[in-house]
Amino acid sequence: MAATTTSILLGLLYATGATALDNGVGKLPALGFNTWNMYQCDYTADMLLQQAQALVDHGLVKAGYNTFMLDDCYSLKERDKKGRIVEDPEKFPKGMKHFTKSLSKLGFRAGIYSDAGYRTCGGYPGSFGNEAKDLETFADWGFSYLKYDNCFIPFDNVTQENVYGRYARMADAIDARAKKTKSQPVQLALCEWGWQQPWIWAGRLGQSWRTGGDIRPWWSALSAIINHASFIATETRFFARNDLDILEVGNTNQGTPPGNLTYDEAKSHFTAWALLKSPLLISSDMATASKETIEILENKDILKINQDPNVGEALAPFRWGFNEDFTFDPAHPAEYWTGNSSYGVVFMVLNTQDTPQHMSFNLTESWAIRAGRVYSVYDLWTHTNNGTASRSISLNLPAHGVAALLLNDAGPEPAGTEPYCAGWWQCSFPNGTYYSN
Structure with a gap:
């Protein structure tokens, strides 16, 4: 009976596993x-x-x-x-x-x-x-x-x-x-x-x-x-x-x-x-x-x-923005997306609202970003190099508008940058006490 049960369980796992x-x-x-x-x-x-x-x-x-x-x-x-x-x-x-x-x-x-x-x-x-x-x-x-x-x-x-x-x-x-x-x-x-x-x-x-x-x-x-x-x-x-x-x-x-x-x-x-x-x-x-x-x-x-020949995965949301994360809302889907590519870290920001909006995000909200680094910013729509970003990026988007950015590591952020951590609420000193912004 145990062997049969194991076989069934393995079959179920295989049946629900994503493959290509x-x-x-x-x-x-x-x-x-x-x-x-x-x-x-x-x-x-x-x-x-x-x-x-x-x-x-x-x-x-x-x-x-x-x-x-x-x-x-x-x-x-x-x-x-x-x-x-x-x-x-x-x-x-x-x-x-x-x-x-x-x-x-x-x-x-x-x-x-x-x-x-x-x-x-x-x-x-x-x-x-x-x-x-x-x-x-x-x-x-x-x-x-x-x-x-x-x-x-x-x-x-x-x-x-x-x-x-x-x-x-x-x-x-x-x-x-x-x-x-x-x-x-x-x-x-x-x-x-x-x-x-x-x-x-x-x-x-x-x-x-x-x-x-x-x-x-x-x-x-x-x-x-x-x-x-x-x-x-x-x-x-x-x-x-x-x-x-x-x-x-x-x-x-x-x-x-x-x-x-x-x-x-x-x-x-x-x-x-x-x-x-x-x-x-x-x-x-x-x-x-x-x-x-x-x-x-x-x-x-x-x-x-x-058409990236080396990275097959799509961008995915890191924050919903208008709604609480993981809210199912056909009128206001996730607004902040990120993913990796052969050419750098990609961000997509969507304004799902019917009016122009000021939108911003912390770089380290993306899993693909390294903390404590400065990133060069390339705009995938204007096709321009837009300097560097440290810690965060802010944008003004028209109603139902989009921004698509490509970021690449440009070196360590300047010494003494404060707050010590972009996600300061989880940041700790060596003695075990949390950093408070």
Whole structure:
């Protein structure tokens, strides 16, 4: 009985432990374009290739945005006589292979969408029961990235699996095909919407997982996503990351009016997504993108943190600010974030309030900062060296604005600096008495 109990306990520990699927693909977050929020089902291959060309023309492909994600509604509503998914001839009159080859010539890898149920969320053929067959179709068409959704799932007595098992069917098909063909596996992005805590288990199956429902291009939606991320930011690592959903920094077809983020909100949106190491898949109109939109998307200093080859972890909160720490508040998520990088210690400060705010933090609130040191300060938005900081930093931020700073050790602080400790309430003299500020 003891051995059996031990085996059960070990199995439970393994089942709940966070892991990452290092199968050779998806070490770093994907950057690129997603068709859904911009077009939903109303598109043609020519329209999509215009967006792809716009990304090239704006220099975004050169900046790293080289994944073009074809979302739902690309096929006929029914499979052919051999059970295969068929591309919609009206949307893709030259065929899907021609479309992916055109993307490849522009410098993109192609991604496609499917579903773990009978139908996709748009009502097109899903992949349940056809995982291997659909995977062959996608690979034959030229796709190497798969966004996998969670609509129209079969009854429990049909699957006899929960969501993990339904997603595992496609993950197993990807693994089997890679071994059989001796090719690189298709990269799998799970779109589970966060209902069953995918940040705990999804890294066993794919390289990213959605943390919640679909994004909307207004501040309350963004702050709610950031609030959720405040509690799970530490689950991101190489080959496995929280996907906060699509980037909405420019003009979209959603909202009233569409795409109604302010410039400061768009900066905060991009900064949070990038520094939390989320995939960065744009779904705004790049053909009419403003200069300000392109400047946000091509911020090389922030993209460098997102694509850090040596540090896979995301920034995480060190203080909530507006609220007491660990308060769940969709309107006011954590405001003070930090993390390490190959280039220095990163700080992100978000003003979640509707009015401009003066904000400040103690450097040693970050675990990555050494006490008793002075730090050089580089602004990741102005791209300027802003002198040095000792003990604390203060900022004035606009409503829903953001600051992103990179700090590097610049030597010991001057002798005799008082108070003796930045966190003076824990500071002690050698005789065991506490220092009192």
